[in-house]
Amino acid sequence: MSVDAKQAPRAAGRPPVVQMRGISMEFPGVKALQEVDFRLFPGEVHALMGENGAGKSTLIKVLTGVYTPTGGVTTLDGQEVSFSGPAAAQDSGISTVYQEVNLCPNLTVAENILLGREPRRFGAIDGRATRARAAELLADMGLDVDPGSVLAEHPIAVQQLVAIARAVAVDAKVLILDEPTSSLDQDEVAELFRIMRVLRDKGVAILFVSHFLEQVYEISDRMTVLRNGRLVGEHLTQDLSRINLLSLMIGRELGALEELERLADQAGEEASAAPVLRATGLGRKGSVAPFDLQINRGEVVGLAGLLGSGRTEIARLLFGADRADSGEVTVDGKVVQLRSPRAAIASGIAFCSEDRKGEGVVADLSIRDNLVLAMQAAAGWARPIPRKTKDQLVEKWIKALDIRPANPDALVGRLSGGNQQKVLLARWLVTEPKLLILDEPTRGIDIGAKTQIQKLVAELAQKGMAVLYISAELEEVVRLSHRTVVMKDRAKIAELDQHATVDDIMRLIAHVGERTEAVAG
Amino acid sequence: MTSARPLDRFRSSGLLWPLVAIVALLAANAIVRPSFLALRFQDGHLYGSLVDILKNGAPTMLIALGMCLVIATRGIDLSVGAVVAISGAVTCSYIAAAPDPTSARAALVGMGMALALCAVLGLWNGFLVAALGIQPIIATLVLMTAGRGIAMLITDGQIITVRNPVFRTVGAGFLVLPVSILIAIAVFVLVAVVTRRTALGLLIESVGINPEASRLAGLRARTIRWTVYVFAAICAGVAGLMISSNVSAADANNAGLWIEMDAILAVVIGGTSLAGGRYSLTGTLLGALIIQTLTTTVYSMGIAPEITLVFKAVVVIAVCLLQAPKVRAALGRRTRRRSAQPAPDAEPGAERSEQTPTGPIVEKVTQP
Structure with a gap:
């Protein structure tokens, strides 16, 4: 590795470790990528930005040989490369952590960290050495x-984090992190970023995909923006303002957010007490402590x-x-x-699980089904x-929710996360x-x-x-909700009215056990 | 160009290769023995090798239909062979012990009892799988092993022979065509209508693809899984009636031996994935026909029956390979290179090469 690793983030003088030129990817009926150029320099954190279906995941899958x-x-x-699969890409030093954890839960x-690379002894897997090596790696990560x-x-x-440890376990030249922070809390994100910086300073090229703008601005040195399968720009992070980035990604003006606030206010006035x-x-027991909850007609109650505070557990009980x-x-x-989801549905309750893939969509069925x-x-x-x-229903809702592709026969498993x-x-x-x-609908x-x-x-x-x-995004909860229920350690600790702020919630959560003060209003 | 659409749909339905395999097998037979395709009409019956194939294949078809739905829900039922034996044993024992062993009443009551018992056995399988959550392969292994024992208990370890004209109709009777194939076709039509004209097929596939998501969408996932096991057991029961009726005897040891494997093969050859989800009833039917045609081919060509299994294996491997995405892609590439101008709107990869790979299968099968 080079001596001047410190100036790596601005490594314009050095040749890129990965260069992709004119990449196109077509599936039957879908052009996922059209002539996309992309480069990745050693010692930088490079953010890949774009809306759902912009082609980010596809580009990563092309890069990793999927x-x-x-x-x-x-x-x-x-050197020109063409990987036969993820294993070949990994052997060449490209490691990936995907959006959904792709490990063996059992x-x-x-074993997960070193799967396929276990230390061997007399031809058999050396369990003790595996554990020791894994412990070392985890200790390095401070886990x-x-x-x-x-x-x-x-x-x-x-x-x-274990998936990331696994990716780090091979001395990767390129580390791809696809939405690694979507299920991490603040401290864990900080931890991840610390590790990313260590790796970057060692000269690893890190490709980072995240929907959290603040995180992207905190960690990345450079970004590539895709829209509808096409490249719309590559910029140094410091040169691109947030608002410019958003308009590049979306390709339209951002008036919707303000309108949203207005709508939420209006609805607030109309929320009845029924x-x-x-x-x-x-x-x-073992899931969530007994709680009281009331939800009125026309009201959004935030949780x-x-x-792990018991948010999802409440949702599952109510459904x-x-x-x-x-x-x-x-x-x-x-x-x-x-007694069952069926009974809840019969009472007029609906539930979108946070685990879209496992408990939500039926991947091999069409949008219509x-x-x-x-x-x-x-x-x-x-x-x-x-x-x-x-x-009629399908046509109406595809249009109303702007589902893409607008083809009722498309298999849902092929759609991007947002469309699913x-x-x-x-x-x-x-x-x-x-x-x-709605459990983590966004x-x-x-x-x-x-x-x-x-x-x-x-x-x-x-x-x-x-x-x-x-x-998990408190601002989202606060913006949308007429009332906010605050959870901590599997118990309801407070209920706040419409004027609650993110700070109020944070303070409530931070103060362990001081529940008596917690009733705002 | 209007005719291109249904053709494309047919190609992508996965029925092409099973159909090609059947045609190839029949052609091979016809070449070796031209009388193979001949049909004779005599005394209101249709005779000929083709009719024999249908008649002998009927039990496998029935069982495969039940198996297909079970597999669609991510399950498998290994106990159908044992259920076949029990069904035959109950019926024959009842008829043999009846005051008048030749009466229609004895036959009907015996068969009714047998099918009722099969439904109970299906409930048992469904209970283990759907209610207790035991893995289907283990859950049905229980009855696969115990079932023949039960059949032996019922028959006292004897081969029970009966002479009952009504009972004999089920497996050996003719109504122009063999009664057994008429029953199998009726069940096929019934299942096709019930699953595809209602929403049952969608619900079954949904449960097979993602059980938890289906439960959360309000499906009665447990009931659906339970039901398919009951249906599979009843299909096996009817098949058991056919088999024992055809020989007028109940053989607890050998009736329906290994038929579960043939049924699973038929489902897989027909293009339904063992991982559950999308299923094809027509494919399953074709799969069962391929297996039976193959068996008949071996017999009619005078090949030692001991080698039948080897031939089955070869054909199964060939058909499964042809359905594997990788092989299809490879074949697609080869034909594309060979044909000067590929159709512009054809889908990439796969099954546009009708002429290529059918030759080798037939050659392998007919070699000796």
Whole structure:
């Protein structure tokens, strides 16, 4: 590695480690990338920016050999390369951590980190050496995880860091981090950034994809912006203002956010006091402590808290995905038994899980089938929704939510995260629920779709729907909600009114146990 | 150009290669023995090798249909062979012990009892899989192993022979065509209509692709999984009636032996993935026909029956290879290079080469 690694971030004088020229990638009916140029210098953190479906993930998959491009050339250290698969790319020094954790949950942390590269002894895997080597790597990262523990026992955030440890374990020239921070809390992000800086100063080229603008500006030296599969620019981060970046990514003016605030305010005035759902002493041992909650017609109630604070657990109890062992729920004044999701749906409750891939969309079915699934399930198998009705619904919602591609027959698994989320939302909206529970509906999706979804939530509330809104982004919660419930350590600690600020929430969460003060209003 | 659309859809449906394989097998037979394709009409019956294939293939077809739905929900049912044996054993034991073993009443009651018991066995499988969450391969292994024992208990370890004209109709009777194939076709049509004209097919596929997402979308995922096991067991029960009726005897040891493997093969050859999800009933039917045609081919060509399994293996490998995305892509590339001007709107990769790879399969099968 070079002596002057310190000035690496401005490494314009040095040859790029990766250079891609004229990369095109076509799937049947979709041009995912069109003649994209991209370069990556050693010792820099390079952010790849773009909306959902802009082609970021596709470009990464081309670079790592998951896809073979239909056109264009990739060079690594000046040599033309064509990887037969991720393993070949990794052997050449390109390591990747994908958006969704791609590890084996049933193996130990150590085995996951060194999978395929285990230290061997007499031809067999040396378990002790594996654990020792993994412990060393984890210690380097400052992670306090038992390398002998099974991966699935850890929360997603830790699994993510393990995935990064795995990528770091090979002495990578290029490290690709695709949305690594989407499930990390502040401290974990800071930790990740520390590690990224260490690696960068060692001369590793880091490709970073994130939807968190502040993080991109904090960590990156240079950025490449894609839109609709085309390159729209490469800039030094310091030379590109946030607003310019946004207009490059979206390609249109940003008026939607202001409109959103206006909508939220209006809806706030109209929120009536008619409770759609009231939970009293609802709880489940080991999951969430008994809590009271009321959600009114036309009201957005935010659920704020750190990762693992019990946000998702509340949502699952209210939807019958998990059974409560105490308390009762009334919907429109009538007591309901939420024994299963089916029962909750029958009471007019809908739920978008935070785990889009695992618990949300049915990847191998078309947009059309995914869209009508909940409605069809409610109607029963013997009463199929007529083809004509289906087509009308699908057409209406593809248009209303701007789902791309606008092809009802496209398999949902092929769509980008934001579009999958929209399909999921549409699946519930066609059932016209009284209460819509959204768990992290904007995680891992781009600014444009994020704004669209938030705007939709505000509009739905205005039309009288009750919404329970969960997000790790406190500003989002505060902006949208008429009331905010604050969670900490699997218990409800406070309920704030419309005038709550992010600071209020942070203070509440920071002050352990001081619940008596916590009731604002 | 209007005819191009249905053709494309047919190509992408995955039915092309199974169909090609059947045609190739039949052609090979016809070449070796021209009388193979001949059909005779006599006493209101249709006779001929083709009819034999249908008749002997009916049990496998039925079981494969049940298996197809089970596999679509990410499951598998290894116990169908044992259920076949139990079904035959119950019916024959009842008929043999009836006051009048030749009466229609004895046959009908016996068959009714057998099918009711099969439904209970299906409930048991479904209970293990859907309610207790045991992995399907293990859950159904229980009955696969125990089932033949149960059949032996019912028959007291004897081969029970019966002479009952009504019972004999099911497996050996004719209504121009063999009754057994008529039953199989009726069940096929019934399943196709029930799953594709209603939303059941969509719900089954959804459960197979993503069980948890399906549950959260309000599907009765457990009920659906449970039901397909019951259906598979009833199909196996009817197949068991056919098999024992055809020989007028219940053989607890050998009736339906390894038929679960043929059924799984038929489903896979037909293009349904063992990983669950999208399924093809027509493909399954073709798959069952391929297996039966192959068996008949071996017999009619005078090849030692011991080698039948080897031939089955060869054909299965060939058909599965032809369906593998990698092989398809490779073949697609070769034909594209060979043909001067490829169709402009054809999809990349795969199955546009009707002429190429059918030759080798047929040659391998007919070699000796």
